Amino acid sequence: MASSHGAPPVFKNKIVAWIDYRLPIFSYMEKEYHTFPTPRNFNYFWNFGAIATVMLVLMIATGIVLATNYTPNVGMAFDSVERIMRDVPSGWLIRNLHMVGGSFFFIAVYIHIFRGIYYGSYKSPRELLWILGVVIFLLMMATAFMGYVLPWGQMSFWGATVITNLFSALPVVGQSIVTWLWGGFAVDNPTLNRFFALHYLLPFIIVAVVALHVVALHQHGSNNPLGIDPKGPQDTVPFHPYYTMKDGFGVTIFLIIYAGFVFFAPNYLGDAANYIPANPLVTPTHIVPEWYFLPFYAILRAIPDKLGGVLAMFGAIGVLFVLPWLDTSRVRSATFRPIYKWFVFVLVIDMFVLGACGAKPPEGFWVPLSQVATVYYFFHFLILLPVLGKIERPLPMPASIADSVLVKKAV
Amino acid sequence: MASSSIPAGAHGDPTRRDFLMVATGALAGVGAVAVAWPFINNLNPAADTLALASIEVNVSSIAVGQAITAKWRGKPVFIRHRTPEEIKEAEEVPLSELRDPATDKSRVTDSAKKVRPEWLIVIGICTHLGCVPQGNKPGDPRGEFGGWLCTCHGSQYDTSGRIRKGPAPLNLALPDYLFTSDTLVRIG
Numbered sequence: 100m101a102s103s104h105g106a107p108p109v110f111k112n113k114i115v116a117w118i119d120y121r122l123p124i125f126s127y128m129e130k131e132y133h134t135f136p137t138p139r140n141f142n143y144f145w146n147f148g149a150i151a152t153v154m155l156v157l158m159i160a161t162g163i164v165l166a167t168n169y170t171p172n173v174g175m176a177f178d179s180v181e182r183i184m185r186d187v188p189s190g191w192l193i194r195n196l197h198m199v200g201g202s203f204f205f206i207a208v209y210i211h212i213f214r215g216i217y218y219g220s221y222k223s224p225r226e227l228l229w230i231l232g233v234v235i236f237l238l239m240m241a242t243a244f245m246g247y248v249l250p251w252g253q254m255s256f257w258g259a260t261v262i263t264n265l266f267s268a269l270p271v272v273g274q275s276i277v278t279w280l281w282g283g284f285a286v287d288n289p290t291l292n293r294f295f296a297l298h299y300l301l302p303f304i305i306v307a308v309v310a311l312h313v314v315a316l317h318q319h320g321s322n323n324p325l326g327i328d329p330k331g332p333q334d335t336v337p338f339h340p341y342y343t344m345k346d347g348f349g350v351t352i353f354l355i356i357y358a359g360f361v362f363f364a365p366n367y368l369g370d371a372a373n374y375i376p377a378n379p380l381v382t383p384t385h386i387v388p389e390w391y392f393l394p395f396y397a398i399l400r401a402i403p404d405k406l407g408g409v410l411a412m413f414g415a416i417g418v419l420f421v422l423p424w425l426d427t428s429r430v431r432s433a434t435f436r437p438i439y440k441w442f443v444f445v446l447v448i449d450m451f452v453l454g455a456c457g458a459k460p461p462e463g464f465w466v467p468l469s470q471v472a473t474v475y476y477f478f479h480f481l482i483l484l485p486v487l488g489k490i491e492r493p494l495p496m497p498a499s500i501a502d503s504v505l506v507k508k509a510v
Numbered sequence: 511m512a513s514s515s516i517p518a519g520a521h522g523d524p525t526r527r528d529f530l531m532v533a534t535g536a537l538a539g540v541g542a543v544a545v546a547w548p549f550i551n552n553l554n555p556a557a558d559t560l561a562l563a564s565i566e567v568n569v570s571s572i573a574v575g576q577a578i579t580a581k582w583r584g585k586p587v588f589i590r591h592r593t594p595e596e597i598k599e600a601e602e603v604p605l606s607e608l609r610d611p612a613t614d615k616s617r618v619t620d621s622a623k624k625v626r627p628e629w630l631i632v633i634g635i636c637t638h639l640g641c642v643p644q645g646n647k648p649g650d651p652r653g654e655f656g657g658w659l660c661t662c663h664g665s666q667y668d669t670s671g672r673i674r675k676g677p678a679p680l681n682l683a684l685p686d687y688l689f690t691s692d693t694l695v696r697i698g
Binding site for chain 2: 160
C-alpha cells in the first residue's frame with residue numbers, strides 16, 4: 100500500500116526482516132515494484148515492456164528444455180527436431196511455443212519501440228535507456244538468426260549462407276571474416292555447432308542488458324502519453340496494484356492470441372521450405388528470412404551495390420542509436436506535435452511496405468518500390484526529424500498530468 | 511514481496527473483492543500447474559525409449575550349457591540355458607546357507623507362473639557396486655559356485671544367480687519375463 104514516500108518499509112515478519120537487513124531484496128521489491136510512483140495516465144502501449152519480459156522468460160524456459168533433446172550436428176539436427184515433435188512427451192508443444200514465441204517476442208518489441216518513437220520516450224533524460232533498448236533489439240536479431248539455423252532445414256542453411264556472406268562485401272578483410280565466421284569454406288558443421296553455443300548464450304546477455312534497461316528506466320521513472328513529467332503524487336499511482344494488474348491483464352490477452360497461433364496455426368508465420376532438410380547443392384527458388392527481418396532485408400536488396408546494401412542495412416539500425424540527437428523537438432509526445440504525428444504513421448506504413456518488398460523476389464515494380472521506401476526511411480530519420488523539430492508549432496499542453504485527467508473527466 | 515491487500519472487511523461477510531482475489535489466485539494457481547506440467551512431463555522417457563522398454567529374445571539358438579547377454583533398458587541381461595547338473599546343484603542348496611534366501615524354483619518362474627528350470631534369466635549387474643560379473647562367455651571364470659564371478663570386488667554367484675560369497679548383499683536381480691512360446695521370451 101502506498102505509504103509515505105521515502106520511509107523505509109518495516110517488515111512485521113521476523114524472517115523477512117532478518118533477510119532484508121542483510122540482503123535488501125524485500126525493500127528493493129517494495130520500492131521498485133510496489134510503491135514506485137508511476138504516471139497515472141498510461142495507456143495499453145505501456146504494457147509491452149512487461150509483455151516482452153514475459154516472452155523472454157518463456158523463450159529461455161522453452162529453449163533450455165528443447166536443448167535437452169536437440170543435437171547440433173549436421174547429420175542429426177533435423178531429425179532431432181522431428182524426434183522432439185513426434186517422440187518426446189509434450190515435445191511438439193514446447194517446440195511450437197518456442198517457434199511461435201520468437202515471432203511474438205518480436206511483435207511485442209516492435210510495438211514497444213513504436214510507443215517509444217511516438218511518445219518521445221527516447222528524449223532526455225532517457226537517451227541511454229533507449230540506446231540499451233536498441234542493443235537488446237540487436238541481440239534479439241542475432242539470437243533469432245542463429246536459432247533459425249538450428250533446425251537445419253533448407254531456409255536455415257541458405258539464410259545462414261546469404262547473411263554470413265554479407266560480410267564478404269567488406270573490402271580487404273571481408274572474405275577472411277566470412278571464413279572465420281563459418282569455421283570452414285561454407286556453412287557446415289562447425290558453423291551449426293557454434294551457432295548453437297551462441298544461441299544458448301545470447302539470451303542471458305539479453306537478460307543482463309534488460310536489467311540495465313530497467314535500472315535506467317527507474318532512475319527517472321517512465322514516460323507517459325502526454326510526455327509531461329509528473330509534478331507530484333497527484334500525477335502518479337503506486338505501481339502495485341495499478342500497473343501490476345493492468346500489465347497482468349495485457350499479458351493475458353497477449354498470451355491468448357499467442358496461444359491461438361501455438362495451437363491452431365503454429366507454422367503460419369514460418370516458411371514451409373524449412374521442413375525440407377538442408378541441401379548445400381540445391382538453393383530454394385526464393386530465400387526469405389523470417390517476417391521480423393523482412394524490412395531490413397528489403398533495405399539490403401534495394402541498393403544495387405553489394406557493399407552499399409550492407410551499409411544501408413546496418414545503417415538502418417544505426418540511425419536508431421542516434422535518434423535521441425536526431426530529433427530536435429523539445430516536445431516529447433506526438434500527441435502535441437500535429438505534423439510529426441502523421442509522419443510517424445507514414446513511417447509505420449513504410450515499414451510494412453518494406454516488409455512486403457522483403458518477402459517478394461526483387462523483380463518488377465517491387466524494386467523501385469523498395470527503393471522509394473528505403474529513401475523515405477532514411478529521409479525520416481536523417482532529414483525530417485532534425486528539421487521538423489525546429490519549424491513545427493506544438494499544440495498547447497496541459498499544466499500537469501493530473502490537470503489533463505481531471506479536466507477531461509466527463510463522467 | 512510485502513503483502514499489499516487492502517484490509518479485508520474486518521467485520522461481517524467477506525467482500526466481493528475478497529471473493530475476486532481468492533478466485534483469481536486459485537485460477538492462477540491452476541494455470542501455473544497447467545503451464546508447468548508439459549515442461550516437467552517433457553523429461554519423462556520419450557516414445558523411442560519406451561519402445562525399447564520391452565524386448566523379445568529368441569532363445570532357440572542357445573545350446574544347453576551356453577549363455578547369452580541381451581541388452582534391456584540399457585542393462586545387460588544374462589540368459590543361461592542350464593545343464594541338468596546346474597539345475598540340481600541350485601535346487602539342493604539349503605536356504606540357511608544363503609545370504610539372500612530364495613528358492614531356485616522362485617527364480618525360474620515367469621510372469622504366467624510357468625516354471626522352466628532350464629532357463630535362468632537375471633540382470634547381469636553385481637548387487638554390490640554395479641559391475642558386470644563374468645561367467646557368461648565361454649572361458650570366463652565362474653567362481654567356486656559355477657555361476658558368475660564379479661572381478662571388481664570378488665562377489666560370487668551360484669547357478670541360480672544367488673550371492674554366495676563376497677561383499678554383494680543381494681542375489682542377481684530378476685526382470686519380469688514371459689515365455690510367449692517355447693523359444694520366444696519377452697523381457698520387460
